[in-house]
């Protein structure tokens with residue numbers, strides 16, 4: 262498996278993989294492929310990594326800027342993240358997430374948030390905190406990770422408007 266930043270020619274395969282991964286996922290409205298496209302069109306797809314097996318695109322992860330109390334503080338949001346159903350559970354999602362976090366950290370980001378399963382994301386260092394609030398989901402699903410010794414700010418987190426259309 263090879264992980265690298267997306268190229269123009271990956272775009273339709275990213276949509277396909279994302280649609281397949283989220284088909285039937287309970288908490289999803291299946292808008293994830295459009296979210297990625299809207300982020301890209303808004304120049305807000307800060308980091309977009311693909312996982313390849315040969316020439317087959319089998320996974321994808323997106324990172325985009327988030328605001329804290331309306332301000333840009335060098336924080337990013339992880340997601341959507343997708344692995345094709347037949348390859349899930351094989352470490353591909355973890356590898357994409359770890360590589361993405363490594364790249365964000367080395368580029369000087371202050372931190373990253375994620376909205377997702379509290380049984381999955383703590384393994385990457387994400388933890389719940391009362392300081393960072395996300396108002397559109399129960400607190401147990403919202404986690405954050407600080408980079409490079411940055412303090413965790415407090416405030417209300419907003420994802421990019423591309424997430425809501």
Ligand SMILES: CC(C)(COP(=O)(O)OP(=O)(O)OC[C@H]1O[C@@H](n2cnc3c(N)ncnc32)[C@H](O)[C@@H]1OP(=O)(O)O)[C@@H](O)C(=O)NCCC(=O)NCCS
Pocket residue numbers: 282283286340342343344345348349350351352353354355356376377378380381
């Ligand atoms: C979530 C996803 C990207 C993880 O990628 P993956 O390659 O399947 O996961 P990995 O093989 O790296 O990790 C496997 C571990 O994650 C757990 N896991 C995988 N997906 C999970 C999920 N959606 N919720 C909770 N745990 C999950 C597995 O139970 C396994 O746990 P274990 O290591 O304790 O046995 C992938 O399963 C996927 O595309 N799911 C559908 C889309 C989705 O739900 N995306 C995330 C939205 S928050």
